[in-house]
């Protein structure tokens with residue numbers, strides 16, 4: 001292995017094949033959840049799960065890739081590397097290891113951050129029976145964030161409107177308005193949905209069927225697109241007062257940030273995976289982080305998302321403009337460069353080792 005870059009794939013289908021090959025070679029048990037749709041070439045979209053270690057384990061490590069579709073290249077590379085390199089064997093014998101590959105395979109294959117329902121999966125885990133929260137900041141910016149035209153003039157005027165909101169309310173308030181999650185604009189950005197999405201229901205099924213007996217669970221959910229280039233921020237999305245945040249801080253030597261305490265590059269969000277995991281596994285002590293790697297500057301990432309949203313609702317992915325928008329999505333969510341991949345890999349290994357140590361020594 002010359003470089004960790006070799007663990008990373010360029011397409012969903014090759015990432016999937018690589019993951020399955022590595023899992024089989026290491027003797028993992030594999031379970032698969034086929035998606036109802038196919039990719040643009042008619043090939044299957046599948047959530048694959050590789051399981052290693054004792055089935056009756058009380059302690060488990062769960063690593064998830066592709067929550068945000070196109071961000072899956074990163075987490076897939078970390079999962080493939082962990083298996084292929086044999087580092088997974090470092091885990092204490094009593095620990096179960098569960099790798100969920102491409103939990104949002106439709107977004108992964110289509111270079112999109114959302115699911116086929118235009119849902120941001122990491123805003124979809126609210127309890128819909130309790131009603132949905134209102135994001136008034138988003139309401140104010142909705143037409144600027146997701147215009148029905150995408151020409152130079154519209155891009156410029158709407159970007160100006162968003163910047164003006166930030167100048168008036170502050171950068172973090174703007175981030176919360178834009179990205180905090182919203183439940184009233186189904187064609188908009190960061191839409192949390194009107195009910196559990198397919199990927200949501202699939203994750204709950206995976207948790208209950210593969211991890212129902214586990215008492216202590218370490219979760220690492222791989223993300224990209226926020227923060228400094230190649231740096232992996234360990235974002236603890238348990239609320240500040242909860243025991244989970246304290247455990248995460250202990251395990252990772254204080255090297256975690258907490259949005260509810262204002263120490264993260266992320267604002268506080270609604271409907272996160274952790275909420276769904278805690279609801280699905282009420283008897284389990286979960287300690288979760290999102291490992292968030294930076295790619296490009298935030299304004300470029302937001303511009304890519306706005307363009308992709310326009311493409312989904314108004315454009316033609318096969319057109320020249322459509323292909324350019326998808327190329328920009330790839331650039332903004334997959335730092336397709338060897339130095340970036342090396343940084344991803346080193347931080348991933350360090351983080352998974354600390355998670356295993358925290359699980360078994362804590």
Ligand SMILES: [Zn+2]
Nearest residue numbers: 068071223224
């Ligand atoms: Zn993400």
